[in-house]
Structures are given as structure tokens and as C-alpha cells.
Amino acid sequence: MNSSYVSRPHRYSSLGRILLLLIGLGLVSALFFVKTRAFEARAYVKKLENNLVQERVEIRMISAEIAHLENPDRLRRLAREYLDLQTVSAQQVLTFEEAVKKLQEHDVRQSPKVKLGGKR
Amino acid sequence: MKNITPDNSQYQSHKTAFFEAVPSLSVQDIEHKSIRQARVRIIMGLGIFTLFLFLLIVRLVEVSVFKSPIVFTVMKSNQIKPRADIEDRNGALLATTLETYSVFADPRKVWDIEASTEAIISVLPDLDAAIVEERLSSEKSFVWIQRNLTPTERQSVFALGLPELSFQIEPRRIYPRGKLAAHLLGFTDIDMNGVAGVEQALDARLSEKGAAKVRLSIDMGVQFSLGEELQFGMDKYQAKTASGVVLNIKTGEILAMTSLPDFDPNKPGTASPQSLHNHASVSVYELGSTFKPITMALAHESGVIKDGETLPVQNKLVIRKKSIQDDHPSYVPLDIWDVLAKSSNRGSAILALRAGGDKQQDLLRRLGLFARVPIELKESAAPLLPREWQDITTATVSYGHGISVTPLALATAIGALLNGGIYVPPTVLKRDAGTGAIGRRAVSKQTSEFLVDMMRYVVTNGTGKNARVSGYEVMGKTGTAEKLVDGQYDKTRLVTSFVAAFPYHDPTYLVLIVYDEPNAADDTYGRASAGWNAARTAGAVVERIAPVLGVKRTATPSAQKLASRALYFTNEDGGGQ
Numbered sequence: 001m002n003s004s005y006v007s008r009p010h011r012y013s014s015l016g017r018i019l020l021l022l023i024g025l026g027l028v029s030a031l032f033f034v035k036t037r038a039f040e041a042r043a044y045v046k047k048l049e050n051n052l053v054q055e056r057v058e059i060r061m062i063s064a065e066i067a068h069l070e071n072p073d074r075l076r077r078l079a080r081e082y083l084d085l086q087t088v089s090a091q092q093v094l095t096f097e098e099a100v101k102k103l104q105e106h107d108v109r110q111s112p113k114v115k116l117g118g119k120r
Numbered sequence: 121m122k123n124i125t126p127d128n129s130q131y132q133s134h135k136t137a138f139f140e141a142v143p144s145l146s147v148q149d150i151e152h153k154s155i156r157q158a159r160v161r162i163i164m165g166l167g168i169f170t171l172f173l174f175l176l177i178v179r180l181v182e183v184s185v186f187k188s189p190i191v192f193t194v195m196k197s198n199q200i201k202p203r204a205d206i207e208d209r210n211g212a213l214l215a216t217t218l219e220t221y222s223v224f225a226d227p228r229k230v231w232d233i234e235a236s237t238e239a240i241i242s243v244l245p246d247l248d249a250a251i252v253e254e255r256l257s258s259e260k261s262f263v264w265i266q267r268n269l270t271p272t273e274r275q276s277v278f279a280l281g282l283p284e285l286s287f288q289i290e291p292r293r294i295y296p297r298g299k300l301a302a303h304l305l306g307f308t309d310i311d312m313n314g315v316a317g318v319e320q321a322l323d324a325r326l327s328e329k330g331a332a333k334v335r336l337s338i339d340m341g342v343q344f345s346l347g348e349e350l351q352f353g354m355d356k357y358q359a360k361t362a363s364g365v366v367l368n369i370k371t372g373e374i375l376a377m378t379s380l381p382d383f384d385p386n387k388p389g390t391a392s393p394q395s396l397h398n399h400a401s402v403s404v405y406e407l408g409s410t411f412k413p414i415t416m417a418l419a420h421e422s423g424v425i426k427d428g429e430t431l432p433v434q435n436k437l438v439i440r441k442k443s444i445q446d447d448h449p450s451y452v453p454l455d456i457w458d459v460l461a462k463s464s465n466r467g468s469a470i471l472a473l474r475a476g477g478d479k480q481q482d483l484l485r486r487l488g489l490f491a492r493v494p495i496e497l498k499e500s501a502a503p504l505l506p507r508e509w510q511d512i513t514t515a516t517v518s519y520g521h522g523i524s525v526t527p528l529a530l531a532t533a534i535g536a537l538l539n540g541g542i543y544v545p546p547t548v549l550k551r552d553a554g555t556g557a558i559g560r561r562a563v564s565k566q567t568s569e570f571l572v573d574m575m576r577y578v579v580t581n582g583t584g585k586n587a588r589v590s591g592y593e594v595m596g597k598t599g600t601a602e603k604l605v606d607g608q609y610d611k612t613r614l615v616t617s618f619v620a621a622f623p624y625h626d627p628t629y630l631v632l633i634v635y636d637e638p639n640a641a642d643d644t645y646g647r648a649s650a651g652w653n654a655a656r657t658a659g660a661v662v663e664r665i666a667p668v669l670g671v672k673r674t675a676t677p678s679a680q681k682l683a684s685r686a687l688y689f690t691n692e693d694g695g696g697q
Contacts, residue, residue, distance in 0.1 A: 025177065032183060064216050064218060064294050064296045065296075073297075095674065
């Protein structure tokens, strides 16, 4: 009985060490798992950032293309070549008073009895 | 180890039989051997297992605790030197940075130099075959073949399949509008450092990491109109150079600035040195009679002329043995209105001499004509000023001779005379609507109003009639100056200019046109003076840009601000035409 009684603390100590080892292993494993997930997440973020950069590059490219296509010099050439358009002159811009006057003149020509702004 | 107790009779009989058959062995030896073997095996197994477990734990700890973070591959795009975009005042893209491919070679991998050279030249014909061959023959491991290829060129080179060729992604500054505002924008070198124009002036700001887009004051539509009309005029009048500025005289914003000949900033290396020169802000000219509004302001500020007083411009005027001549001689005395409208040098000289040289210099200084224009651009030249300021200097400067300034400097000064009297430093950057008062007072408000009326009179009744635009009430002043060649003024080599402003009822925009050595055209009756070229171009520019800038045409002439002067105005273009 005596020998069994003395050996018990030794058995508990071994069990405790194994338990600590298992806890340590568990913690290290958890850390490893978390760190791996963090790396994966970071890699994903990096991938997204790279995609973002790539998209920005594409946007810049498209913007430059649009700007090139909208170049006034090009538009003028195309307008003259295909639409026979000319530069706007001051005569083509009317004030309200001038527009009313022209309408009155037009109405007088069409129907001399009708006056714009008067009773019909 | 358990002891086997001999209390079983069957066991005892087997034991006896066994020891009788093998008399040399004892029971204890056999037991010990088996037990020992089993023990050794167990210990070895445990040892190996423990060792593996230990290694596993060590590795696990190393990986999870001590291992350095993973180094992720970074895209080339992230490594490229950033440079912010440049836009016009309405957000139209003027300059951006794109990724391009540059091709380089490792000459050590070249199998057949001649064949490789031939193949490269077949897809990049602009390259010099001798240079390519020389580079491929080099002992180096890296030589550039061509930088900043277009996508088509890159694909063609790629299709060659030459193992010695490789590509590197590099940034390239692109100007999608081509020559539009080339001098103002400037350009960068191959390493993306700004070397001219806004690119140089704002280099630090543009190349800052994460820098916001830079929004300029220019309006692409206005810039295009100015450039097109100026090019048309330069071709028509066969001028050596031409330059133009459109300025918002209230905010100081430059809406357009053009200098001809111009260049494509996408290919600055192919441009001639002359075309790289921004004449609008770097070239200094004796701009002639466009200086006269300053003299009129001087006379008004100094109170050296009375209402209705006429000046004896019909008489000879000799100062220090130098005779002052008029291009349009008058045989009758002229009042101050006609001195400006008919551009009388004698009248201007008389007024300036009355005011005195000190006051003249003081006014010129207040109008910023004694220093370089305080603008962001590096390309801003200082004026050429007279060494001594004698009475003859006062007289000649009054009509724009003896002092050389840049077109931009004159535009800013005249703007100050017309915007209520405030000198507003010009800028190439867009000024926000909330920006407070900028600038300093140069002349009184009354003087400014006086000048507005006078310059309107020049266009309705004077030398600036060719700048009239129906409904937009243009004000202006012509300037025709002879160029100084070998110390003598050459009558055949002129610098013509016209400064226009509109609308008369609320002067906001100023247009300055300058031609260097223009010639007579078919419809100018043999004349090459400003009224026949620069004034026409200014009028054409105003006609095109006024609707773009939202200036409304007026059907009825604006009421004259000063009733006493109303009789001077004719309504030829006062609107309603």
C-alpha cells in the first residue's frame, strides 16, 4: 500500500505533463490554423488589390481611348467629312427677342392677318 | 514483471516434460530473453515515434510561430512610378499614364545576329538596322531594343518568337488630345519626369503617390477654337509665329493659351526647337499700340486731360531729335477718344509726357509689366526694360515701343484695366467658385469703366472694326509694331496684336492675338497691320468661344455707362444686327 501511495503523485505528474503537452500542441495547431487563414486572407486581399490595379489600368486605357476618339480635331474632321457640318456662327445664335421677331416675320409671311402676341 | 506461480498441476507437468527434454536451459533464461526482446522493440518504437513527434512539434512551432510572413508577388503595375492625370476645367482628360511594353534583348542568347536584326526591323521599321545589329553584338546581357511599344508593335515582336527578346512593362505619359494645349501641358521625359509646361511646373504634385487629378483652368473647347483660328490666320497671313491667350479677367484663369508652330507632346523628340517654344509666355515683343490703353488709364488717373479737350496731333512732335510719327496721320486735333480709336502715337506721347515718367513707371509696375508674370509655369519670361527712363522713353513706351513684354503679361495688364481695376495674377489651375478676392488694385474703378468705354469705341469707330461680332459687344485695341533689327526699326517686319474683351456690359473674357511677321493677304488690300489680321482672328475667336462660355448675345445695345460719351458710339455691331 505504501509503495502504491508514493507512486501516485508521479503518475499525476506524468498525466499533467501529457495534458500540458496536448494543450500546447492544441494551441500551436490553433495558431498555425489561424496564421494560415490569415495568410490566405492576406493573399486574397492582395489578389483583389492586384485586380483593382488591373481594372484601374483598364479604365485608364479606356479613358485615354475615349479622349482620343472625342478629340475635337477628329470630331471636326468627321463632322465635315460625313455630315457636312460647319462651325457655328454668331448669326445662328438667337436671343429671345430675335426669335420672337423672326417668328412674327414668319407668321406674317404665312398668314398676314395673324399677329403673334395679339388677339387671334 | 509478473512471477508465474507453480500452483497449476497441468503447468507443472508440462514444465517437467520440457526441462527433461532440454536439460541445458532454465525457465528464467527463456523468459528473460523474450521479455528483453519485446522491451527493446517497444523502446525502439517509442523512441522513433517520440523523435517523429518531436520533429513534428518543432516544425509546427517553427511554421506557426517563427516563420516570416509570406512575400506575395506584387504586380508590375504596383511598382510603376505613379503620375496623376491632368484634366481641363470641365474634367476632359488631357494627360494620363498608361502601361506600355518595352522590348529588350540578351545578346548572349542571339543565335544569328543578322537574322535577328532583320526580323526585328521587319516589325519595327522605324529602328535603325545598324544600331540594332550593334546592340545585338554587344557583350552585355541587357540592351534596349525599343521602349514604349504600341500594343500592335508588342504583338508583332512577340510573334517573332526570338528567345533573346523579352518585354518589360513601363509607364508612358499619353496626351490623347494630341497637339491641343501642347505648350501649356508640356511633356515628360522617358523616366516620367516633367520637363516642360504644367508637367514640369507641377512635377512634385503630379508624381506624389496617390495624388489627385490636377484640374487646369483651360477649357478644351475654347483651346481648340483658339488654336484652329490662330492656325488659319497664321497660314493665311503667312506669319512666322502666332500666339494667343484667352483669359478670364475676373478670376485670372487662363482658358486657353496657344503658340504656333506647335508640337505633339506624345512625340516631343520629333519636334523642332522652334516649335517647342511657348511664344505666349516666353517670347517678349514690343507690342506697339496695344499699350495705349495703359497710357489712357495713366492720363485718366493723373487727371492730365479735361473733358472735351483735344490734343494737337496734327503738329510735329520731336523729342530729343526723334520725330514721333503716326501711322494714320490726322490733320485735325483729336480728343482722347479718337487718340485711342485712331491709334495716334503723338496723342499717346503727349498724354504720357503730361503725366510724367515716374507715374508711368509706377502704373506699369502696378500692372505687373516690370516683372515676369507670376504664373505656375517655368516658361515665363521677364520683360526687357529700358536702361534709362528719359522723356523719350516715356513717349515711346506710351505707344508700346522701347519695352518688350510677353503676350501673357500684356493680357494680364489689360485685363486689370477692364475688370474694375484689379490686377489678378493669372493661373493655369482652376480656381474654385468660393475663392475669395484675388489680386491687388491697379487703377481706380472709374478709370476701369472709362477704359471699357474707350476700348468699345475703338471697335465700333476705330481701328478695331474687323473684330466686331454681332451681339457680343466686343471691346479691343490693335497694335502694330515694327521689329527692331540691328538697332533699326524695320517697316517690313511687323509684330501685330489685338487685345479684345467681351461682353461690354460685363467685361469678363479677354482674347489676345499676336502674329510675328504677318504678310498681306488677298483680302487685306496689301496691308499687314493688326486691324487686318490680328483683329479679324480675335473676332473669329470671340464668335466661336462666346457661346461655349455661356455669354448671351444682346439684341439691344447696352446702355452707355457715361451718357456724355454716348454720341461717340455707333450701333454698327452693338447688337441687334
